Amino acid sequence: MTTDGRSEGPMRTWSVILLAVALSLSGSVGAAQMSRAALVKRSDIILIGTVTQVGAVAVPEVPASARTVVVRVDQVLQKPLAVALTRGDSVTVETLRAGSLKPGTQATFYTTGWIFGRGVAVREVGHEPGRSPVVLEDQQEAVARARREMHDADLKAHIETxxxxxxxxxxxxxxxxxxAAPARPKRISEHDxxxxxxxxxxxxxxxxxxxxxxxxxxxxxxxxxxxxxxxxxxxxxxxxxxxxxxxxxxxxxxxxxxxxxxxxxxxxxxxxxxxxxxxxxxxxxxxx
Known part of the structure; x- marks a missing residue:
């Protein structure tokens, strides 16, 4: 009971619901704090994938921890040409926060390259949930649009200078x-x-x-x-x-x-x- 005699049952129920919603939203690590353009700008490997293991690794060079997860690659959206990564591969992701992902979760992962050896390991910049083919297509276009916006922002800043x-x-x-400078004769080097x-x-x-x-x-x-x-x-x-x-x-x-x-x-x-x-x-x- 509250101090004025009303039942606190409904209030407590709503508090629990709101807390659960907040916790579920917090799974989109990084995305809430940064725009998609910012995520794209900070990432060099972007992929859509499904979490297959938590607290595990697919790259022997990386020690397993509470923050490492194994992700099956469903679609590669962006990567350096030198990185071999394709659909069906397993990638080790070091997440921003332990427990933020569960097995079966599909998401778009914004990452930076970490270790390239007998596999690929990356560090998370952020992730956005994504579960259906429609979402996958939308996400591909969204990442491409964010890349264009990022390029336009860089170009605009360059124009201003x-x-x-x-x-x-x-x-x-x-x-x-x-x-030649008066005090120093011109010197030629291999980098001239x-x-x-x-x-x-x-x-x-x-x-x-x-x-x-x-x-x-x-x-x-x-x-x-x-x-x-x-x-x-x-x-x-x-x-x-x-x-x-x-x-x-x-x-x-x-x-x-x-x-x-x-x-x-x-x-x-x-x-x-x-x-x-x-x-x-x-x-x-x-x-x-």
Whole structure:
């Protein structure tokens, strides 16, 4: 009885029900605290799978604990190319919290790679429940959409740091002429970038430029491993370019048409996009 004489039976019953609901929802570890886009961004292996064992492992290199579970892979949504993982494989998952998963539970697991030996072991970033083929299809699209949103967010942030964004065409490529620092003569090493300069005719000044301008963009011509993956330019190349004031080559100025002009770089993979991406870039600039 309560202090005012009313029965506390119904109140206690509802408390028990609410507690049970809260505990069941807490099984979606990580998902409640992070958006799906955040889960995708923090994960390199994403899969839909079914828990087959709790407190066990499928990889001998990993000691079993209250937080380890064995998951049968039902569908791989994302993984590095170098990782061998396919439907039907058993994966060891180190969960965020002991007891959060039970045998028979199907979920989408957002994880990071942990151990790759005689099997695959991963660490959980979060998981979302999923039990039917419809949910599986929805989850595949949801992960793909989250990946697009994540990429758009990264691109928008990169656009904001660019000094100039243009759509245009490479008219000329030439070796860069960089003055040696007065106190130190120029030194050549195996990692020397062998700076080149691309002269780009601006056809569409999206940010910080006008159509008809020419801009000088420096890029490494060296095939050295230190510059693998850095965008390169060729005469006739068209695209949408995110340009940053040159703070890498050691000389922020270049020469064009007999005049000293600002030199730019485009060293990140997001700095060089297709010509068709100009519309998408404009939309992201307008997006709050």
């Amino acid at each position: 660019a000094a100039m964004v243009v759509a245009g065409r490479v008219e000329e490529v030439r070796p860069a002429e960089l003055p 970038p062998n700076w080149q300069e691309a002269i780009i005719q601006v056809e569409d000044g999206i940010k910080g430029a006008q159509a008809g301008e020419r801009v000088v963009v420096r890029f490494p011509g060296s095939p050295d491993v230190a510059w693998v993956g850095t965008p390169r330019f060729a005469v006739g190349q068209e695209g949408t370019f995110l340009l940053h004031t040159d703070s890498t080559s050691g000389s922020p100025r270049a020469t064009w048409g007999g005049k000293s002009v600002t030199a730019y770089t485009a060293l990140h993979k997001l700095d060089v996009l297709s010509r068709q991406d100009a519309t998408r870039v404009r939309d992201l600039i307008r997006k709050p």
